Amino acid sequence: MSIERITVVGAGQMGAGIAQVAAQAGLKVTLTDLTMELAQKGRQGIEKFLRRSVEKGRLSQEDLTGTLQRIEVTDDLRAASDSELIIEAVIERTQVKCDLFSELDSICPPQTIFASNTSSISITELGAVTQRPERVIGMHFMNPVPLMKLVEVIRGQQTADEVHDEVANLSRSMGKTPVTVDDYPGFIANRLLMPMINEAVYCLMENVATKEDIDTVMKLGMNHPMGPLALADLIGLDTCLAIMDVLYEGFGDPKYRPCPLLRRMVRAGLLGMKTKQGFYQY
DSSP states (O other): OOOEEEEEEEEEEHHHHHHHHHHHOOOEEEOSSSSSHHHHHHHHHHHHHHHHHHHHHHHOHHHHHHHHHTTTSSSSGGGGGOSSSSEEEEOOOOOHHHHHHHHHHSSSSTTTTEEEESSSEEEEHHTTTTOOGGEEEEEOOOSTTTTTOOEEEEEEEEEHHHHHHHHHHHHHHOEEEEEEEOOTTTTTHHHHHHHHHHHHHHHHHHTTSOOHHHHHHHISSOOOSSHHHHHHHHHOOHHHHHHHHHHHHHOOGGGOOOHHHHHHHTTTOOOOOOGTSSSOOO
């Protein structure tokens, strides 16, 4: 099966980034969201990123034009029926993703591959709501998608070998490095990252150090590009909490218990950069 056209469902930061790198790799991309306004906003974000790249000499004007020409936007999910691959990048809630895959299952032909950009939700569970569990797989891109090389390629319980190989090869053609992961809570990236962030929040809650000093320890002591609390703000505290809940519920191990301060901040609507205030103000 040759993948030439894909649909990205969800035109937010992650979905727009995935659409961009796919179009830059020469794929025809349909970018869809609940409304045309949201879909067009995603495309505008892509154009803004590409224009900055042209200004910095990293991209030619010809490449910018060609990339944008390969991206169509719509609010009609039925447009996905023409694609060989669907990548969902919607909100990190199991029921929302299950409902989406169930709907797509009735729209798309049996050979279409369904991929989820989920950072922690079970691929096996998503596949089970479709009539094609062998063609459901995870493609967990890192944020920001145009700059980060890693893609976790997650195999569900029934994911076919040929689907895995097709998606891994496609990831490489998009300039990414695929890493194969089995379907366990948090996969690899977030199983390692989120407990670190969670422990940093505990350190803050227990007044072990200030937020600035906690981040400085990890930047200067561990050579991380940014501290865990600043990174949590970038990811979104609601997303961090959702992933910690998946780890806690999936493993039943108290070491994954979300920090009460993290939960309280989410309840207060202090979600990080996207709300202009989290552990830091923006």
